[in-house]
Amino acid sequence: MNLPLGEGTIDVSLPACEVTVAEPPGGESVAVRSAAENALDDPLGPALSERVDPDDDVAIVVTDITRKAPDDVLLDVLLERLSSRGVAREQVTVVIGLGLHRPMTDAEIETMLGPHAELAVNHDPESVVEVGTVDAGERDVPVEIGEPVAEADTVLSTGVVEPHQYAGFSGGAKTVVIGAGSESIIRYTHGPEMLANDGVRLGRVDGNPFRETLDAAGDLAGVDFSVNPTYGPAGVLGVRAGDGRRVVRELAAVARDALSVSVPSDREFDAVVCGVGAPKDANLYQATRGATYVALGDRDPLRDGGRLVVPAELPEGAGDGTGEQRFHRRLSEATDAETLYREMREGYEPGAQRAFVVARVLREYELHVTNSEAPDVVEACLMRAEDEVEDALEAGSEVLVVPDALNTLLVDGR
Structure with a gap:
């Protein structure tokens, strides 16, 4: 084999x-570009055109090299829609959501994003802005987001809805909260108290405190709109766009059908x-x-x-x-x-x-x-x-x- x-x-x-x-x-694969365009035409929640104004500064948070995501295609579609709304290319910053991973090199960024590489900056976890706190029982945990994202008028994200050890499935607000966040929220969400919780489990979204924390922090970070695919052995199985919570849940259902093996x-x-x-x-x-x-x-x-x-x-x-x-x-x-x-x-x-x-x-x-x-x-x-x-x-x-x-x-x- x-x-x-x-x-x-x-x-x-x-x-x-x-x-x-x-x-x-495995499911059946779809063409990423057409699926992304269809997802933007039929979003889960308000359309992108209702989320952004022509004079907005826009931050688009994308995944880094550790994720298998068609970010070049998703970014291309998003930039076309922003342009049609009157948002100039110069108003857009693409932030690579590193979390605590190493920065990507210029060559890696160019390979990943193609003609849009010049818009990209690596997230700096040392240069962040506090946007609020999430309730952690006896204390509040600060939610800190990278400056290019925190200072943007509109925040968009890509990412992949795939099985995740802690979040159940990745995607949605996670790309921004963890990828463009600071050690504070990573320390809490990835700490022993959280990870020892029975609800924190691969493949589980509902009743998962890790996922719930990410979504609450995403609200504070102002994540306006997400565009995510999900994968199976055949390739990309679907793309959804709109409200991050709904995007994750719909694609998680698609992924479960395609990825589950009974033992x-x-x-x-x-x-x-x-x-x-x-x-x-x-x-x-x-x-x-x-x-x-x-x-x-x-x-x-x-x-x-x-x-x-x-x-x-x-x-x-x-x-x-x-x-x-x-x-x-x-x-x-x-x-x-x-x-x-x-x-x-x-x-x-x-x-x-x-x-x-x-x-x-x-x-x-x-x-x-x-x-x-x-x-x-x-x-x-x-x-x-x-x-x-x-x-x-x-x-x-x-x-x-x-x-x-x-x-x-x-x-x-x-």
Whole structure:
């Protein structure tokens, strides 16, 4: 079978194992541009023309290189609509929603945004404006947004509605609140109190306090209009535009239909092979999502003491951004997963939350990373490095292969 690795694939053969492959239905793909234009013609809520005035300064927050999003096409459609409303190109700033990831290079921005690259600036989490607070029980958490966004008259966002470990599904206000936000809101939303909440779960939107916090913060940030696609194995499955809450819910329903794979409640596996591929396998921080999406999703298919196997290139090692480096430091300085998990339950710096989630998984399962360019980094982070997928599996194992672990929802097949 072929599994993703970087921009290509690897051929994996497991004749000594009993193999089951989790292939979601996939749905039918749509043409991104026409789907985006149709979404703007039939928005969820007031039309874009009712949200923006000709003399407005407009900020459009887009995703960064860690997300697979057709931002060039979505941006092209948005700019055409803004122009037809009388908004000049010079009134538009495109803000790359980095969160705590590393800044994108000029070459990367040009590749991602094409002719619109000159409009783009990297978000600076140190240059933010407080726009209000969200209720966090005994305290209020400041919502701080990057200056180009906070000072704009109209705020638009792109992004992808895809399964997300904490938000249930990404998209909507998340692109702005996290991507163009500061450490304060990231520290709260990604802190141990939030992430230990039962409602914070992959694939869940309703009753998810993480998602609810993002939406409330998005109101404060003035997110006026979102344009999001959702993906499946076949490609882009749909695009919606308008109110962020409604966009996320409609596309989440589309994604669930296309991405869900039922696993019988009485079936367990010795190992799960979690395909990731580019752009998420550029570094260990992102690539570990493949394992945690499986182990901490709606239906954990592993037996006690099982193992997760993630083929990942890792050309950036652990990753170069602030969050990635904090992730690496926490894991590489830890003696064992259980101790690290207990320590991090007391708190940690923003960006380190992925180490907390990985430690939670490592308490129960082994995590093997194969085919990487950074085996020393893997081994230093409480995980095991192997040359090939086959090397990480024992003969006779019952193995579940999830070729696209980030876009597959394993659900209980009662």
